[in-house]
Amino acid sequence: MKVVVSGGGTGGHIYPALALINEMKRNDENIEFLYIGTEKGLEKGIVERAGIPFQSIEITGFKRKLSLDNIKTVIRFLKGVNDSKKMLKQFKPDVVIGTGGYVCGPVVYAAAKLGIPSIVHEQNSLPGITNKFLAKYVDKVAICFSEAEKYFPTDKVILTGNPRASEVIGADGKKGKESLGLTNGKKSVLIFGGSRGARAINNAVLQIIPALKNKDYEVVYVTGEVHYKNVMEKIEKMSSPPNIIIKPFIHNMPDVLAGIDLIVSRAGATSLAEITALGLPSILIPSPYVTANHQEVNARSLSDHDAAILLSEQALNGEVLLAQMDEILLNEQRLTQMAEASKKLGIPDAAKKLYDVMKHISK
Numbered sequence: 374m375k376v377v378v379s380g381g382g383t384g385g386h387i388y389p390a391l392a393l394i395n396e397m398k399r400n401d402e403n404i405e406f407l408y409i410g411t412e413k414g415l416e417k418g419i420v421e422r423a424g425i426p427f428q429s430i431e432i433t434g435f436k437r438k439l440s441l442d443n444i445k446t447v448i449r450f451l452k453g454v455n456d457s458k459k460m461l462k463q464f465k466p467d468v469v470i471g472t473g474g475y476v477c478g479p480v481v482y483a484a485a486k487l488g489i490p491s492i493v494h495e496q497n498s499l500p501g502i503t504n505k506f507l508a509k510y511v512d513k514v515a516i517c518f519s520e521a522e523k524y525f526p527t528d529k530v531i532l533t534g535n536p537r538a539s540e541v542i543g544a545d546g547k548k549g550k551e552s553l554g555l556t557n558g559k560k561s562v563l564i565f566g567g568s569r570g571a572r573a574i575n576n577a578v579l580q581i582i583p584a585l586k587n588k589d590y591e592v593v594y595v596t597g598e599v600h601y602k603n604v605m606e607k608i609e610k611m612s613s614p615p616n617i618i619i620k621p622f623i624h625n626m627p628d629v630l631a632g633i634d635l636i637v638s639r640a641g642a643t644s645l646a647e648i649t650a651l652g653l654p655s656i657l658i659p660s661p662y663v664t665a666n667h668q669e670v671n672a673r674s675l676s677d678h679d680a681a682i683l684l685s686e687q688a689l690n691g692e693v694l695l696a697q698m699d700e701i702l703l704n705e706q707r708l709t710q711m712a713e714a715s716k717k718l719g720i721p722d723a724a725k726k727l728y729d730v731m732k733h734i735s736k
């Protein structure tokens with residue numbers, strides 16, 4: 374089988390694609406892949422690092438308001454469709470999948486127009502503009518939250534979950550802890566702001582660094598690549614306690630997640646799929662800067678079931694964050710209750726489900 378995968382911009386669209394690729398490779402050793410992304414998104418680095426053949430097209434997203442930029446975007450979209458058609462005709466895939474981000478627009482549209490079986494994977498509970506547009510042309514729309522069902526044609530939509538959930542299930546928590554130098558048998562919390570980091574979360578963490586010194590738990594704090602230098606400059610001026618490990622980005626996230634007891638993060642859909650697959654309690658601070666506030670909807674799907682605490686960015690500060698971390702991490706019963714509630718929401722066999730749909734449409 375030959376498969377084209379396209380998805381990009383941020384980790385939330387790229388890691389599900391790679392998890393699916395891994396699942397397909399495990400089941401079919403003759404399978405061939407081509408990943409189509411952009412040069413500018415995070416996908417180029419992450420996909421090439423994973424050793425998957427990568428080609429790029431140029432594309433930008435639509436502005437919500439009418440503008441000259443939108444005309445340029447339409448021109449770029451049409452050029453993207455043309456370039457994608459050339460790549461598809463050359464590679465001759467049996468099936469094409471888009472996992473989100475602007476780049477999938479021209480790639481999946483081109484596939485549908487060439488009569489190649491196609492599918493989009495929507496990670497969020499509120500779909501993005503690209504997937505809503507593509508739903509008209511593709512054979513299937515795979516979703517991760519039942520809340521997303523109503524936005525797509527009933528005969529096309531199917532709940533598969535997010536393939537990253539399957540990937541983290543098989544991860545090695547002990548290895549993850551060792552890779553960061555965490556102590557075995559000690560509780561730990563991982564704080565990160567999605568795949569790119571979040572300034573608001575960084576500011577709150579900076580306020581509590583001195584207070585963390587007296588805590589009987591360890592903290593892994595991921596700043597996001599672009600914020601790392603700035604955060605470290607501030608941290609160097611205070612004395613950072615030994616129970617905090619600070620990183621710009623974590624490349625072995627499945628193993629790390631499997632070894633952690635509590636998550637503090639944004640509410641990106643792929644992170645949530647990982648958290649629920651492993652049954653991890655979380656404090657979620659949805660990004661208010663995303664389309665239609667979709668991260669809050671994602672977060673509610675966990676907090677409504679007591680699997681997570683939803684903390685708005687407006688209410689976020691160091692004191693509140695520390696109090697909530699203590700409330701969960703220092704109370705074994707609370708930790709267990711939240712972990713169980715989280716686990717119930719996970720779809721650990723998502724990768725297999727999605728692969729089955731792809732095999733079905735490619736025949």
Ligand SMILES: CC(=O)N[C@H]1[C@@H](OP(=O)(O)OP(=O)(O)OC[C@H]2O[C@@H](n3ccc(=O)[nH]c3=O)[C@H](O)[C@@H]2O)O[C@H](CO)[C@@H](O)[C@@H]1O
Nearest residue numbers: 383384385386388496567568622623626641642643644663
């Ligand atoms: C600002 C924005 O538009 N964010 C969107 C983006 O978020 P974002 O890319 O932040 O997505 P998620 O939080 O869903 O996923 C992040 C992914 O990166 C991984 N990771 C993160 C940090 C790190 O150091 N190492 C690492 O490997 C996580 O394990 C996860 O697999 O895509 C999500 C999925 O469609 C959406 O729900 C988010 O709203």
